[in-house]
Amino acid sequence: MSEVHAQTVAYVRDTMLPEESPPITEAGAVKWLRDNLFSSWLNALLTIASLFIIYWVLSHILGWIVYGIWDADSLTECRAIRDSLYGEGANVACWAVLGDRWEQLLFGFYPPQVYWRPVAALLVFFLAVAPVMFQRAPKQLLYLTAAAPFLCYWLLWGGSIWGPVLVAAGFGIGYAVLKFATPVIGNLGGMIATVLVPLIYWVVLVGPLAGALDNILPIGIRSIASNQFGGFMLALVIGISGIVMSLPLGILLALGRQSDLFIINKFSVIFIEVIRGVPLIVWLFTASLLLNYFLPPGTSFDLMLRVIIMVTLFASAYMAEVIRGGLAALPRGQYEGADSLGLDYWQSMRLIILPQALKISIPGIVNTFIGLFKDTTLVVFIGLLDPIGLSNSIRATTDWNGIYWELFIFIGLCFFVCCFAMSRYSQFLERKLATDRR
Amino acid sequence: MATMTDPPSEGFRLSQLIYDTRYRSMTIQVVAFILIMSAFYWLANNTAQNLAALGKPINFGFLGTRAGYDINQRLVEYSNNSTHARAAFVGILNTLLVAALGCILATVLGVIAGVLRLSNNWIVARLMGVYVEGFRNIPLLLWILVIFAVMTESMPQPRDFREDGSARMILFDSVAVTNRGIYVPNVVFSRSLGGNEIEQAPVEAPVEAAPRTNAVGTYGSSRIATGGAGVDADAEQSGGPGATQTSGGNLAEGDIIPTSSGLDWLVILGVFVAGVVGARFISRWATVKQEATGVRPTGSFWMQVGAIFLPVIAVLVVLGAQFQYPQLQGFNFGEGIHLRNSLVALWFALALYTGAFIAEIVRGGILAISKGQSEAAFALGLRPSRTMNLVILPQALRVIIPPLISQYLNLTKNSSLAIAVGYMDVRATLGGITINQTGRELEGMLLLGTFYLITSLIISSVMNFYNSSVKLKER
Numbered sequence: 028m029s030e031v032h033a034q035t036v037a038y039v040r041d042t043m044l045p046e047e048s049p050p051i052t053e054a055g056a057v058k059w060l061r062d063n064l065f066s067s068w069l070n071a072l073l074t075i076a077s078l079f080i081i082y083w084v085l086s087h088i089l090g091w092i093v094y095g096i097w098d099a100d101s102l103t104e105c106r107a108i109r110d111s112l113y114g115e116g117a118n119v120a121c122w123a124v125l126g127d128r129w130e131q132l133l134f135g136f137y138p139p140q141v142y143w144r145p146v147a148a149l150l151v152f153f154l155a156v157a158p159v160m161f162q163r164a165p166k167q168l169l170y171l172t173a174a175a176p177f178l179c180y181w182l183l184w185g186g187s188i189w190g191p192v193l194v195a196a197g198f199g200i201g202y203a204v205l206k207f208a209t210p211v212i213g214n215l216g217g218m219i220a221t222v223l224v225p226l227i228y229w230v231v232l233v234g235p236l237a238g239a240l241d242n243i244l245p246i247g248i249r250s251i252a253s254n255q256f257g258g259f260m261l262a263l264v265i266g267i268s269g270i271v272m273s274l275p276l277g278i279l280l281a282l283g284r285q286s287d288l289f290i291i292n293k294f295s296v297i298f299i300e301v302i303r304g305v306p307l308i309v310w311l312f313t314a315s316l317l318l319n320y321f322l323p324p325g326t327s328f329d330l331m332l333r334v335i336i337m338v339t340l341f342a343s344a345y346m347a348e349v350i351r352g353g354l355a356a357l358p359r360g361q362y363e364g365a366d367s368l369g370l371d372y373w374q375s376m377r378l379i380i381l382p383q384a385l386k387i388s389i390p391g392i393v394n395t396f397i398g399l400f401k402d403t404t405l406v407v408f409i410g411l412l413d414p415i416g417l418s419n420s421i422r423a424t425t426d427w428n429g430i431y432w433e434l435f436i437f438i439g440l441c442f443f444v445c446c447f448a449m450s451r452y453s454q455f456l457e458r459k460l461a462t463d464r465r
Numbered sequence: 466m467a468t469m470t471d472p473p474s475e476g477f478r479l480s481q482l483i484y485d486t487r488y489r490s491m492t493i494q495v496v497a498f499i500l501i502m503s504a505f506y507w508l509a510n511n512t513a514q515n516l517a518a519l520g521k522p523i524n525f526g527f528l529g530t531r532a533g534y535d536i537n538q539r540l541v542e543y544s545n546n547s548t549h550a551r552a553a554f555v556g557i558l559n560t561l562l563v564a565a566l567g568c569i570l571a572t573v574l575g576v577i578a579g580v581l582r583l584s585n586n587w588i589v590a591r592l593m594g595v596y597v598e599g600f601r602n603i604p605l606l607l608w609i610l611v612i613f614a615v616m617t618e619s620m621p622q623p624r625d626f627r628e629d630g631s632a633r634m635i636l637f638d639s640v641a642v643t644n645r646g647i648y649v650p651n652v653v654f655s656r657s658l659g660g661n662e663i664e665q666a667p668v669e670a671p672v673e674a675a676p677r678t679n680a681v682g683t684y685g686s687s688r689i690a691t692g693g694a695g696v697d698a699d700a701e702q703s704g705g706p707g708a709t710q711t712s713g714g715n716l717a718e719g720d721i722i723p724t725s726s727g728l729d730w731l732v733i734l735g736v737f738v739a740g741v742v743g744a745r746f747i748s749r750w751a752t753v754k755q756e757a758t759g760v761r762p763t764g765s766f767w768m769q770v771g772a773i774f775l776p777v778i779a780v781l782v783v784l785g786a787q788f789q790y791p792q793l794q795g796f797n798f799g800e801g802i803h804l805r806n807s808l809v810a811l812w813f814a815l816a817l818y819t820g821a822f823i824a825e826i827v828r829g830g831i832l833a834i835s836k837g838q839s840e841a842a843f844a845l846g847l848r849p850s851r852t853m854n855l856v857i858l859p860q861a862l863r864v865i866i867p868p869l870i871s872q873y874l875n876l877t878k879n880s881s882l883a884i885a886v887g888y889m890d891v892r893a894t895l896g897g898i899t900i901n902q903t904g905r906e907l908e909g910m911l912l913l914g915t916f917y918l919i920t921s922l923i924i925s926s927v928m929n930f931y932n933s934s935v936k937l938k939e940r
Contacts, residue, residue, distance in 0.1 A: 063587035070586045077588045215483055290494040294501060304921035305914045306878040308892065313914075316906045320515045321508045401604040408884055415606060431614045439603045439611075446602035 095120030095433075100127065101426035124433050128421050132437065135257015135412050141185075141249060145260050148182040151175050152267060160452070176271075183264065186250035189237040194229065201225040253331040257412035259441050265331070266400040269338040273399065274392070276339065277346025278385075282376065284347060285354050295347070302344035307402050310337045315409040334406050342399040349395055353388030354380065386460050393453035397446045404442075414438045516907070525912075527903040528553070534898050536889045538805055549899045556894030557916060563811055563890065564877040570816035571876060572869075575823025582828050593824065600821035606885055608818055613810035613886045620644040623797045634791075641791050647804040648791035653723035655785035658732065661721045729784055736776045744769040807888035811880065819876045823869060830865035831857070863935050870928040874921055881917075891916060 051057060064074040096112075096119060099105040105121035113119060125132075134142055155175035157164040171178075177191035204224050209217030241247070256264065283295030302310075314333040322328065357380060365375030385392070407416035418434040421427050482492045516522060528550040535545050540558040543551055582593035600608065621632035623643045634641045641648040655661065751765035791801030834857050842852040883890040884897070892913060900909040 063585065066585065070584070070589075073581075073584070073586050073589045077586075077592050080592070081588075288490050288494050288497075290498050290501075294497070300922070301918060304918035306881040306892075306917060308881045308884065309896065309910065309914055309917060312896065313910055316900075317910055320512045320907060323511050324515055324518055397602070401602075404604040404606045405882075407606075415604075415610065431618060435607060435611050435614070439607055442604055442607070443599070443602045447598065450602070 091118055091120050095122040097122045097126055099123035102428065102430055120433055121430060122433055124421065124427050124430050125437055128417075128427070129437075131258060131421065132414055132417055132434075133259045135261055135417060136255045137251060137257065137260065138249070138255070141251070144182045144185070144248070144251075148179040149263070151178050151182070181248075183256075184251055184253070185248045187237065187241045187245065187247040189240040189246070190233070193233045193237050193240075197225040197229050197233070200228055253329050256331065258417055259414050259438075261331075261406070261411060261413050262400070262403040262442075263445075265335055265338055265403045265406065268335045269342050269399050269403075270396050272335075272339045273342035273346050273395075276343035277395075278350055278381065280343060280347035281350035281354060284351055299344045299347050302341055303348070307338070307341050308405055308408060310341055311405060311409050313337070330409070331411065334409070334411065338399060338403065341402075342395055345395045345398070346392065349388045349391035350384060352391065353384035353386075356387050357384055389453055389456055389460070393449055393456075397449050400446060400449070401442065414441065512907075521904070521907075523908060524905075525908055527899070527905050527908070530903075532899065533902065536894060538808065538889055549895075549903070552899060553891060553895035553912070556889060556891035559888065560877070560880055560883075560890040560892075563808060563815065563880050563883070563888065564873075566812050567815035567819065567876050567880065568873050570812065571819040571823055571872070574816060574820030576827055578820060578824035579827025579831070582824060583831060597821045597824050600818050601825075605814060605818045605879055606882055609810055609814040609882055609885050612814045613806060616646075616806045616810055617644050623793065626793050626798075639788070639790055641793075641798055641801075643798065644806075645797065645803075646806050647809055648798040648801045649804065650788040650790050651725070651800065651802045652786055653725045653789045654729050655721055655723040655787065657724050657726050657784065658728040660726075661724055663721060723785070723787055723789065732784075733777060733780055736780050737773070740773040740776050743772040747772055805888075807883070807886040810886050811883050811888050815876050815879060815882075818879075819872050822872050822875075826865055826868045826872065830861040833864045834860050866935070867928060867932055870924060870931070874924050877920060877924070878917060 048054065052061065065071045094113060094117075096105050096108050099108055099121065100123070102121060102124070105123055109117055109119055109121075130139065130142070134145060137145065151171070152175060154168055155172040158166060158168040158172060174195070177195045181188060181191045201221050201224065205217060205221040208220050212220065280295050280299060283291050284299060286292050286295070311334060314337040315330060318328060318333050319326070361379060361383065362375070365379040368375075370378065404413055404415050407413050407419075412420070415438060418438060421434065422430060482488045529548050531545075532547055532549045532552040533545050534552070536543055536552065536555050538559060539555045540562060541555060543555045578593045578596055581589050582597065584590050584593075620642055621630070621644065623641070623645060624630060625632040626634065626641060626643070632643075639650045747765060747769050751762050755761040789800050791798045791803075793799075838856055838860065839852055842856040843849075847855065880890060881892045883893060887893070895916075896909055896913040900906050903909075
């Protein structure tokens with residue numbers, strides 16, 4: 028009889044009890060430990076094993092790192108300082124090698140007076156990619172993006188400014204032809220002229236014109252040969268050029284592989300499979316040993332340029348497969364929708380298909396970038412001085428004979444920072460572009 | 466009012482080639498074909514001119530000539546009198562060996578790390594995260610060099626293993642980790658099918674036999690070739706009476722020297738494969754029985770285990786199998802199998818590096834299975850282990866296997882980084898020393914590329930076959 032509740036029940040509490048704190052095992056650090064580290068006997072075992080591993084590793088390397096010696100000119104001096112500080116044979120690092128040789132590890136044999144140039148080129152690169160990578164960057168920077176390849180080339184290799192300027196002008200000429208000649212000679216003629224005129228200009232005119240202009244108005248900076256490039260800068264130059272050029276090439280190859288046109292399809296398939304089937308080392312050896320066979324007699328060709336071309340082709344084949352996955356993952360309705368809107372092939376690709384396909388394949392694309400960047404270390408085998416090659420030559424000097432770990436750690440950290448940053452950026456981009464499951 | 470009429474039937478106009486979609490694709494393809502072919506012609510023509518100028522017409526005859534260099538690790542009989550083709554074959558086998566070893570270890574590491582990274586144990590998950598990110602973001606070449614340096618710089622010398630030395634062998638005195646490589650026990654047979662030699666009275670080694678190149682180290686390494694036919698016989702011949710002394714150990718005169726030959730291992734492999742096939746038959750029989758009666762015959766699992774292992778054990782006993790432990794002889798280890806530093810560094814680096822990628826694949830595969838699947842399985846009353854085996858794993862494997870095989874492919878191609886530590890793989894023999902000695906860059910690189918290409922195509926066609934067989938059957 029609920030109406031007479033008050034009469035039937037002897038006592039009703041009319042005040043709230045104060046909140047009790049949870050039991051000690053269900054709150055704070057203890058709960059966290061119980062949940063995350065000791066939830067079962069297997070987990071407890073794993074935790075203890077992990078702690079032991081961490082302790083073991085740290086006990087071996089922490090002192091070695093922290094007590095490392097920073098101020099010495101050679102390994103023998105390092106050891107003398109160590110013996111006086113910590114006693115005979117103590118196990119400590121000799122970071123002095125980094126202080127002594129960091130310039131070499133970063134820049135190779137680039138002349139020290141002009142170290143500002145690669146640094147400036149790197150800054151230009153960062154400014155140029157900012158508007159592409161982040162929406163908040165000012166859009167005016169896109170002009171710098173267009174100019175960056177030529178500017179970076181000029182900063183790194185130096186020489187007369189007229190070469191890069193005239194090559195860049197070729198693109199302007201092409202655009203002008205497209206704009207003004209197409210109404211006169213029709214779509215097809217315009218298209219062909221847009222390709223042919225700049226090509227003829229680059230092959231025939233640029234060389235003599237640059238020479239002439241340089242005679243009239245010599246503007247230039249000190250020219251640096253490719254064989255003076257080295258160290259981490261070399262890895263960055265090869266890696267960034269490969270990354271920038273392999274993406275468009277990879278998109279074209281992926282489209283070719285998805286194409287209905289028999290010959291284009293088969294050519295793309297063969298190209299991709301052959302490139303992917305053979306290790307990069309073999310391609311690099313091909314570039315260094317064989318490329319002279321394939322070119323007209325008497326042509327000689329900068330080794331670094333060959334490597335960049337090979338790395339680009341190699342990465343573009345992998346890129347093509349990643350993007351093909353993205354293209355294949357799009358529902359058929361998207362293709363059919365684009366067709367039913369009356370868009371032609373390139374319009375539908377540009378406006379409908381590729382934006383979605385590229386979004387799907389971002390993780391794969393960035394993984395390819397990271398792989399390419401790590402693979403730049405392989406150039407050491409054909410005689411370019413990348414950081415690993417330089418570490419060998421540092422070890423070969425009498426001062427630093429026998430030093431391993433410090434150099435490996437430095438090189439590894441440099442690569443780790445770059446690659447880790449790239450993978451974090453790809454995760455950021457994925458989150459930003461995840462429009463479908465908000 | 467407009468009347469619909471057929472368009473006037475005109476003859477074929479040239480402009481249709483471009484503006485008519487029926488012909489345009491044809492035009493594009495023909496133009497592309499002409500461009501590609503002319504590019505090929507240009508390259509081929511240049512090559513022909515250059516080769517003619519150098520006086521080096523394409524000729525694969527160099528493969529039949531004497532190689533003249535030694536290979537310190539070989540799975541089949543080889544000496545510097547063998548041909549370049551034989552050297553290339555030895556290199557191919559070495560490549561395949563490190564690739565196979567690497568794939569196995571990488572799979573084990575990757576699966577463990579991938580599962581542990583999903584563990585709700587905070588510290589283990591973080592530790593695995595460090596492993597995966599560390600190996601994925603640092604070049605493989607650096608890892609190979611680091612592990613090689615660890616092996617050569619930080620490990621004890623063989624002489625430290627003497628009674629008064631500082632180092633000890635691990636795993637019940639069976640494995641010695643030295644700065645010259647790792648020595649592990651070898652399996653030898655006292656009733657080998659290849660025939661055993663009898664210990665002879667020690668003979669003073671003739672002076673001519675002394676400078677033979679394959680001294681103890683090389684001799685030991687040839688034992689890597691546990692499957693290689695006639696390796697020991699060859700070493701005995703080339704070594705003369707001196708070799709018996711090195712391999713004899715502490716045997717008395719007249720004892721049988723236990724040895725292993727390729728024939729033994731072939732027989733064991735055959736028996737093992739037959740056992741696996743038999744186990745499959747037992748399993749099928751049990752399934753048929755279960756479907757007919759509802760009860761799986763008791764002990765069918767143990768019958769399968771027995772079918773696989775009992776015959777192998779029987780054969781091992783018949784052949785008189787025994788371990789041959791590495792023993793310190795003078796300044797180095799003898800007996801046992803010598804895993805060279807180059808092999809160990811390459812193997813571990815490849816496995817750890819690829820394992821990090823496989824861990825991510827496994828993690829992704831498990832995460833890709835929606836939670837509803839395991840909840841539905843629990844609702845059906847399946848135990849957690851059977852849920853894993855019957856519901857989660859079959860679906861996760863479908864996601865995991867294709868990228869896994871492409872990682873195997875990458876590992877095989879990355880094994881060409883052997884160049885960093887001087888492991889004699891196919892790139893070092895055919896693509897390295899052979900090219901340098903004969904000057905046949907074009908032919909050598911062509912053959913090398915073809916080998917890798919064929920390997921890749923075989924692996925990827927196997928993958929496609931597997932993919933299509935496990936694909937969800939859709940209409």
